Amino acid sequence: MQPSGDMGATPALIFDTMMAYQRTAALKAAVELGVFGAVGEGANDAASIAKMCSSSERGMRILCDFLAIHGLLAKTDGKYQHTPVSALFLDPKSPACMGSITQFLGNPMLVNEFQRLTDIVREGHTMLPGEGSVEPDNPMWVQFAESMAPLMATVAGPFAELALQGKSGPMKVLDIAAGHGLFGINVAQRNPEARITALDWRLVLEVAHRNARNAGLEDRYELLPGSAFDVEYGGPYDLVLLTNFLHHFDVPTCTRLLKKVRAAMKPGGTVAILEFVPNEDRVSPPPAAAFSMVMLSSTPAGDAYTFSELQKMLTEAGFKDASHVRIGPTPNSAVLGTAA
């Protein structure tokens, strides 16, 4: 509003920022207590919501008011009700409910690490033991696979379309860091002749395997347990999915991995990367750019890479025609390359 100086500047942003952590805790608590389910079933005052959630009325009144202040419930004439967002994404009756993501995103290991952020910035890397979130067999990836599927479901369809590029017919697909498996599953659902090989830690693969069975894809779904850096990929593949993976590592490590991927592919095949891709200014779009903070706090050397950085890695690893598509209103991007 003003070019510079103090006219009109207030400390409101500073106060709001220092209180922001309470929003995270409130949403996590509301999901754990079943508040959004109770509101969906018609409870509309603190007493009745508290009763349905086996909670105190004082606590529930303050929590629901807090949620309303921050747009996660509505309050009209003293009665609580859903907002469009809470009805669609937080009511357990909604097919698009993603309340479970609060478990992974509110994971105490990740959240607590931010209490050491001063030291983390000073040192330049996570203070978690070993390799942090990318330590082999870190159980958080089972939680990721279990709880983040509803959020990824909004991305997996568009990503699969982009990865397939309209191609049909017999196709071998490697799904690296498969997690919940939704990306490979969406490819298989769109191409009935695609065969998926899902790679992840053994315990994580149990989640992907269950999801593939539930989608009726068991006969086209193989499991390849282990580290993406160590296991033999097999192949050659027509399509490799590399989703939510590269950001955990530094540039040389990403390039090395992409070379290994390239070596397991047919010429002309596609590598389809799902990433948080900031613009070259590294501060927009906000949710993609802010993701680098998660990598600072939880990994030794990961980052949210710009498209030009990803393009350079791809070129060095033997890919051509790199392209970048932002996926919808989500913070995710697809970056595609063709095996040269």
Added chain:
Amino acid sequence: MQPSGDMGATPALIFDTMMAYQRTAALKAAVELGVFGAVGEGANDAASIAKMCSSSERGMRILCDFLAIHGLLAKTDGKYQHTPVSALFLDPKSPACMGSITQFLGNPMLVNEFQRLTDIVREGHTMLPGEGSVEPDNPMWVQFAESMAPLMATVAGPFAELALQGKSGPMKVLDIAAGHGLFGINVAQRNPEARITALDWRLVLEVAHRNARNAGLEDRYELLPGSAFDVEYGGPYDLVLLTNFLHHFDVPTCTRLLKKVRAAMKPGGTVAILEFVPNEDRVSPPPAAAFSMVMLSSTPAGDAYTFSELQKMLTEAGFKDASHVRIGPTPNSAVLGTAA
């Protein structure tokens, strides 16, 4: 934008809410590392800010980008600089700098308590031992007095004006829960015949006493150490300041305290209450209404009271002509009453 249903609803608010805690940690870390001072002295890229702050370049680049994403720094053509808000309120060279508030508002005892918010809502009160934040001699109030003065400085002048109501001449003033002492000090600065009696825990009073000495008010400043519920107030007083205090307690306790205040006042004297006062809907204005969450998490039975609730307490305690003034752009209100 839409009346109801899912058209246009995205999970962005949910994602943003689950990441909000990172904003709190980032601002606290930036203050601790001296980032805003470095930017104020002209460092404008990650390498030079990192050097001035004895930090890693990777950590500093990601932190500064994160601050820029959230409006606490600007980034133009790859260079970081102050926003009007960060220049005025976060640069240590600014007389209005309030970086120190991140120490109290980011106090690990208060922040960590939110990891038990589900249990707190269920039980309806703090899970902290004893009386929580209002446990006698809780050392957090020394930290409050030391670190929150710069934020309260924006409120103390207008509040003192309202409390004095233009009155001059000899005046005995009781400053209950004096803390940093700024409220009583501002009254004394506006009325050279006002004598202040400051009441708080003994260690807290050392901070108020120092501030009073620095303001040249030593000969009009007396100390009354102890609990507002237990000590003899003396008096009778013309003016009693009751700032940031009532919200810690339930209605009967507040009413009991106000009766004790009334008994120590001259008829026609003023009680001047500083509070976070939500509207009757309890969800607006946002910063005042949201304060009830702090009371839920840190006290057995405190709350952010509406004006009608405060008015009722005042009437029952022997006050008349209650009035309410928002102190503007701050989240604070003055509520005044006259000893009947």
